Ligand SMILES: *Cc1c(COP(=O)(O)O)cnc(C)c1O
């Protein structure tokens with residue numbers, strides 16, 4: 001007896017697996033990329049006037065990248081002057097800004113009020129649409145503007161997670177029982193306006209003098225001693241600042257010291273580097289990624305889990321360089337996860353957040369967390385109400401594999417740790433106040449509050 005389904009199946013020949021004989025496959029040191037197919041290597045930096053003659057080899061060099069990043073107000077001023085068109089497209093949100101000079105003045109005034117200093121990498125500079133900088137989601141993250149400044153929420157502080165209170169040793173935050181945060185560096189390859197650690201990260205600005213977290217081996221020694229003498233700690237997050245600013249041999253030293261502590265079972269290395277300076281991963285003259293891959297392999301050999309945690313917020317932060325870099329890490333067995341911050345006008349729509357999650361997943365970067373914006377000074381214009389993160393979670397769950405679906409969380413102000421946004425105990429949409437509990441951190445009694453930005457509340 002035949003039915004049509006079976007007969008069709010017989011007519012379509014199935015691909016036959018070739019029998020492999022001979023020696024075991026050796027893995028190439030340089031992975032085979034899908035060049036010219038998925039990763040069309042367009043020289044996207046050449047649309048920036050000053051980089052029109054920069055070759056791929058130069059752009060991929062980390063040394064070239066750090067020498068050509070835009071650091072400080074005056075360098076940004078000069079860059080904008082030479083790059084922007086004289087007239088800008090109209091924007092309802094910025095109705096008073098029509099020309100290049102209006103834009104530059106607004107940015108310069110914005111920088112004077114901002115808690116973070118300016119540093120932008122060539123990859124990010126090349127990924128911004130300079131024909132329409134007002135609406136650009138990357139411009140919003142890294143370049144402040146005076147005209148969108150909103151008054152801070154009355155409950156807001158510079159160290160919203162009270163990290164300085166949970167620090168038994170300077171530079172180490174021990175809040176959760178079994179894990180701690182190791183603040184190894186105080187610099188980043190670029191500075192985000194919304195940084196939750198604006199109390200310590202980056203150069204001093206006209207409004208904030210930073211407490212020092214400079215990479216210092218003697219300071220690390222005290223932190224490592226604390227970890228070694230506290231067997232409850234199994235898990236360490238190396239952060240800062242950004243682990244990209246560690247010298248490659250310091251990364252190795254720190255990693256090996258942690259691997260040698262018997263009760264440390266896992267650690268993560270946090271860096272925004274893969275997002276903002278992906279070329280470094282491909283630069284044959286730079287050792288950071290090689291040290292990372294070697295460290296991960298040493299960790300595997302002794303049964304310990306090491307992962308890279310990175311920070312993409314928008315799909316336009318990906319270029320072919322980012323995709324090749326992610327593939328190099330994947331092919332070499334490095335687990336990469338991503339933590340995004342939900343930002344108004346950047347990634348707060350279902351469409352954009354959905355596209356970001358898919359881009360991450362396709363690059364084998366696990367979308368781990370999406371955070372509601374922290375209550376940080378000077379960036380109220382970038383925060384969204386709790387209702388936004390609830391909607392994103394509701395709409396996006398089920399659109400992709402569950403293991404590629406991020407947890408949508410609030411990092412509770414006051415040191416309650418991360419909680420699912422949807423686990424709120426109360427949420428008053430009129431006052432914007434939501435409450436949470438965190439039994440594993442401080443027992444079940446302490447109630448933590450999160451507040452929607454004032455501008456998102458109904459008029460009364
Ligand atoms: C986020 C964080 C961690 C790590 O938490 P996970 O939920 O495991 O990612 C550890 N310590 C502190 C202080 C943190 O803020």
Ligand code: SF4
Pocket residue numbers: 187188190191192194195196197201240241242272311
């Ligand atoms: S990369 Fe991270 S630590 Fe550095 S400025 Fe941005 S948010 Fe802050």
